[in-house]
Amino acid sequence: xxxxxxxxxxxxxxxxxxxxxxxxxxxxxxxxxxxxxxxxxxxxxxxxxxxxxxxxxxxxxxxxxxxxxxxxxxxxxxxxxxxxxxxxxxxxxxxxxxxxxxxxxxxxxxxxxxxxxxxxxxxxxxxxxxxxxxxxxxxxxxxxxxxxxxxxxxxxxxxxxxxxxxxxxxxxxxxxxxxxxxxxxxxxxxxxxxxxxxxxxxxxxxxxxxxxxxxxxxxxxxxxxxxxxxxxxxxxxxxxxxxxxxxxxxxxxxxxxxxxxxxxxxxxxxxxxxxxxxxxxxxxxxxxxxxxxxxxxxxxxxxxxxxxxxxxxxxxxxxxxxxxxxxxxxxxxxxxxxxxxxxxxxxxxxxxxxxxxxxxxxxxxxxxxx
Amino acid sequence: xxxxxxxxxxxxxxxxxxxxxxxxxxxxxxxxxxxxxxxxxxxxxxxxxxxxxxxxxxxxxxxxxxxxxxxxxxxxxxxxxxxxxxxxxxxxxxxxxxxxxxxxxxxxxxxxxxxxxxxxxxxxxxxxxxxxxxxxxxxxxxxxxxxxxxxxxxxxxxxxxxxxxxxxxxxxxxxxxxxxxxxxxxxxxxxxxxxxxxxxxxxxxxxxxxxxxxxxxxxxxxxxxxxxxxxxxxxxxxxxxxxxxxxxxxxxxxxxxxxxxxxxxxxxxxxxxxxxxxxxxxxxxxxxxxxxxxxxxxxxxxxxxxxxxxxxxxxxxxxxxxxxxxxxxxxxxxxxxxxxxxxxxxxxxxxxxxxxxxxxxxxxxxxxxxxxxxxxxxxxxxxx
Numbered sequence: 083x084x085x086x087x088x089x090x091x092x093x094x095x096x097x098x099x100x101x102x103x104x105x106x107x108x109x110x111x112x113x114x115x116x117x118x119x120x121x122x123x124x125x126x127x128x129x130x131x132x133x134x135x136x137x138x139x140x141x142x143x144x145x146x147x148x149x150x151x152x153x154x155x156x157x158x159x160x161x162x163x164x165x166x167x168x169x170x171x172x173x174x175x176x177x178x179x180x181x182x183x184x185x186x187x188x189x190x191x192x193x194x195x196x197x198x199x200x201x202x203x204x205x206x207x208x209x210x211x212x213x214x215x216x217x218x219x220x221x222x223x224x225x226x227x228x229x230x231x232x233x234x235x236x237x238x239x240x241x242x243x244x245x246x247x248x249x250x251x252x253x254x255x256x257x258x259x260x261x262x263x264x265x266x267x268x269x270x271x272x273x274x275x276x277x278x279x280x281x282x283x284x285x286x287x288x289x290x291x292x293x294x295x296x297x298x299x300x301x302x303x304x305x306x307x308x309x310x311x312x313x314x315x316x317x318x319x320x321x322x323x324x325x326x327x328x329x330x331x332x333x334x335x336x337x338x339x340x341x342x343x344x345x346x347x348x349x350x351x352x353x354x355x356x357x358x359x360x361x362x363x364x365x366x367x368x369x370x371x372x373x374x375x376x377x378x379x380x381x382x383x384x385x386x387x388x389x390x391x392x393x394x395x396x397x398x399x400x401x402x403x404x405x406x407x408x409x410x411x412x413x414x415x416x417x418x419x420x421x422x423x424x425x426x427x428x429x430x431x432x433x434x435x436x437x438x439x440x441x442x443x444x445x446x447x448x449x450x451x452x
Numbered sequence: 453x454x455x456x457x458x459x460x461x462x463x464x465x466x467x468x469x470x471x472x473x474x475x476x477x478x479x480x481x482x483x484x485x486x487x488x489x490x491x492x493x494x495x496x497x498x499x500x501x502x503x504x505x506x507x508x509x510x511x512x513x514x515x516x517x518x519x520x521x522x523x524x525x526x527x528x529x530x531x532x533x534x535x536x537x538x539x540x541x542x543x544x545x546x547x548x549x550x551x552x553x554x555x556x557x558x559x560x561x562x563x564x565x566x567x568x569x570x571x572x573x574x575x576x577x578x579x580x581x582x583x584x585x586x587x588x589x590x591x592x593x594x595x596x597x598x599x600x601x602x603x604x605x606x607x608x609x610x611x612x613x614x615x616x617x618x619x620x621x622x623x624x625x626x627x628x629x630x631x632x633x634x635x636x637x638x639x640x641x642x643x644x645x646x647x648x649x650x651x652x653x654x655x656x657x658x659x660x661x662x663x664x665x666x667x668x669x670x671x672x673x674x675x676x677x678x679x680x681x682x683x684x685x686x687x688x689x690x691x692x693x694x695x696x697x698x699x700x701x702x703x704x705x706x707x708x709x710x711x712x713x714x715x716x717x718x719x720x721x722x723x724x725x726x727x728x729x730x731x732x733x734x735x736x737x738x739x740x741x742x743x744x745x746x747x748x749x750x751x752x753x754x755x756x757x758x759x760x761x762x763x764x765x766x767x768x769x770x771x772x773x774x775x776x777x778x779x780x781x782x783x784x785x786x787x788x789x790x791x792x793x794x795x796x797x798x799x800x801x802x803x804x805x806x807x808x809x810x811x812x813x814x815x816x817x818x819x820x821x822x823x824x825x826x827x828x829x830x831x832x833x834x835x836x
Binding site for chain 2: 330350365366
């Protein structure tokens with residue numbers, strides 16, 4: 083993209099400054115396989131930079147900007163491999179609350195979410211995963227939640243927005259961490275972060291905790307998931323761009339048979355094919371942001387287009403980067419593996435390429451020639 | 453007709469104006485032709501374009517063109533594709549015209565541009581040779597100056613429309629001692645000159661669109677050399693930019709998808725999840741091609757110049773279209789080898805012609821392998 087085309091240059095520059103000042107690959111390595119798996123001080127910095135509130139309206143203490151601005155920040159942020167849960171908390175979880183219909187709860191929580199004091203997580207998927215937010219077995223009955231949630235990230239949140247099925251259809255409840263009957267187990271993810279497996283046994287809830295109910299709950303969940311899905315595409319774009327840069331640089335300096343390996347045509351064409359996948363990812367994301375800003379009705383279709391391309395491209399660039407690096411690419415000391423692992427996590431999260439191809443086919447049946 | 457200032461017109465209004473003209477005036481039986489039409493098929497249509505003043509949309513108005521900006525020209529081409537308007541033997545308009553306008557003398561422009569615009573001169577392009585394909589700069593056709601004429605010897609090949617052409621523009625070697633690219637000149641030749649033999653080449657569709665052209669002591673006036681001697685390569689290369697984006701248009705693939713969908717339904721393949729996964733992948737590839745095309749088109753429409761990364765468009769467009777034609781053959785099953793309009797339960801569809809037409813698309817205009825070389829060197833900055 084030419085510089086003139088990018089209206090978010092300042093936001094991107096701010097992330098570049100953050101990358102130089104507040105994080106490093108060393109930090110990313112140190113946080114792997116630790117609890118909670120990210121640095122609360124860095125989260126505070128991120129909040130001070132305003133990124134946690136980009137999509138939260140100004141009346142709730144956010145910046146009131148849109149997906150375009152969030153995408154610019156997330157793409158650059160993802161290049162740093164920082165484990166802080168910016169998209170999961172600030173887009174997915176905050177979105178489910180924001181798109182809900184409990185004004186008092188929004189007023190109570192959103193300013194804290196924007197300022198970084200409250201770290202929320204959306205607990206919407208269950209044992210089998212899947213991307214249908216209405217496939218809910220967890221029950222909300224008699225003022226209590228019973229059921230289980232899986233793939234919750236961040237696992238160590240200050241509170242969870244839990245989807246449940248009630249007499250009145252789908253519902254989303256805000257449940258504080260440490261509530262009686264709520265327990266969290268952990269599952270390790272490929273990139274050294276961890277997600278939560280939440281068990282809800284007779285967790286008492288009151289109406290004030292009901293973030294969304296009925297049709298609004300279903301729509302709020304779907305919209306938050308679709309928005310976060312497009313944003314995961316932006317993160318994947320950042321990861322694959324950086325992985326490709328690193329791999330191209332390696333091709334320029336690694337000498338075998340007396341020449342840089344980047345001079346070999348077999349590898350050049352392979353690199354070009356990876357570059358093309360990155361460019362296609364950029365194209366579909368760019369188009370999705372333009373089109374959904376003009377007309378939000380196609381959000382789900384665009385989310386599936388973005389995620390299927392970016393998941394597959396991110397995985398392919400990650401895998402082939404290992405191959406092009408040769409033996410060192412398989413060594414943990416080499417950074418390229420970190421990019422593959424993050425691509426694996428982002429690819430699987432919110433539905434991988436195959437899942438979104440199926441959804442695309444269901445949402446947009448092909449039209450035959452007239 | 454008074455030349456109009458099209459660039460002052462709003463993009464959408466211009467689009468509708470062009471669309472309306474094609475709908476009203478373009479012959480129905482020539483829409484979406486299965487292969488390149490010959491001059492005999494298209495000359496009446498070309499005459500209409502001339503009368504309308506639309507024969508050379510990209511040329512400046514002083515030479516009888518529409519004077520369209522790159523952005524408007526793109527809209528014009530998009531509407532042509534949308535309506536299925538066939539290309540005429542248009543090498544003179546698309547390739548030669550802009551080169552003459554940029555590099556020729558006033559005298560040459562006056563001599564060649566007006567008759568080319570009117571369709572009196574039909575041009576063919578003499579670049580490739582039997583032993584100079586991807587390695588075009590190794591071309592061997594030689595032009596030796598003999599007083600006020602060049603004497604040309606050798607052979608050119610894959611020359612589209614050579615049978616229809618009245619003239620040919622060629623790249624010929626004028627300095628054998630210079631480095632590969634530096635001894636090549638750009639010359640114009642009258643096809644009626646003694647010593648020219650045209651041998652049509654039948655292609656995989658069974659039709660003759662291109663030919664081999666033998667040049668045996670062919671004499672062309674020295675003043676028909678365009679630009680400076682030995683600068684032909686640089687001039688020819690300078691005009692490739694716009695080609696790459698028009699070749700990258702998603703229209704062909706989008707039309708092909710509709711044809712494929714008719715077969716998919718007719719064959720009951722919507723119940724086959726393995727097929728549907730690959731079919732959906734293809735649909736997404738076509739959609740993402742369209743997003744990539746619109747990204748480069750938006751740059752052009754804003755008046756920016758395209759970088760070397762536009763080569764990805766040619767690769768993605770042609771390879772996506774190839775895969776589409778392959779999946780169409782697969783979906784057709786037993787009918788996947790039936791020529792002409794193959795009958796399915798609901799429709800009759802020509803599936804072989806697009807399959808064949810998709811083959812040369814990855815070869816001409818710099819093969820996709822050459823495009824990858826260009827990208828590796830000029831965009832990815834990989835060493836040679």
